[in-house]
Amino acid sequence: MSLLGKKFPGQIAKPMWPFYISGLVILYGVNSAANAMAAGEEYKNDPRNPAVKNQSANH
Template identity: 60%
Template sequence: MSLLGRRWPAPLAKPMAPFFVAGLVMLYGVNSFANVLMNTDEFKNDPRNPNVKGKKPEAH
């Protein structure tokens, strides 16, 4: 007896493939847009920007 119950002979990956592809496209688009925004003049010197080449916090 399986913990997940009975195995049903229903396809899962094939009908969901367009949603998987759309999710990857959205993740790529959001990441690209975030990278573009990090390099704008408004946020280029923001201390929260991970690309800022400023002082590093001193160790204890």
């Protein structure tokens, strides 16, 4: 007897591909927005900004 019960022969990934693609698009958009806001005037000189730390290490 199986611990998890009877196996169901249903597909998982094939009907879910639109959700996977939309998740990747949303993550890309959030990443782009976060990078744009971190490079903005308000946070450009913030010492907690990782882009400022990387820029100062390169110069």
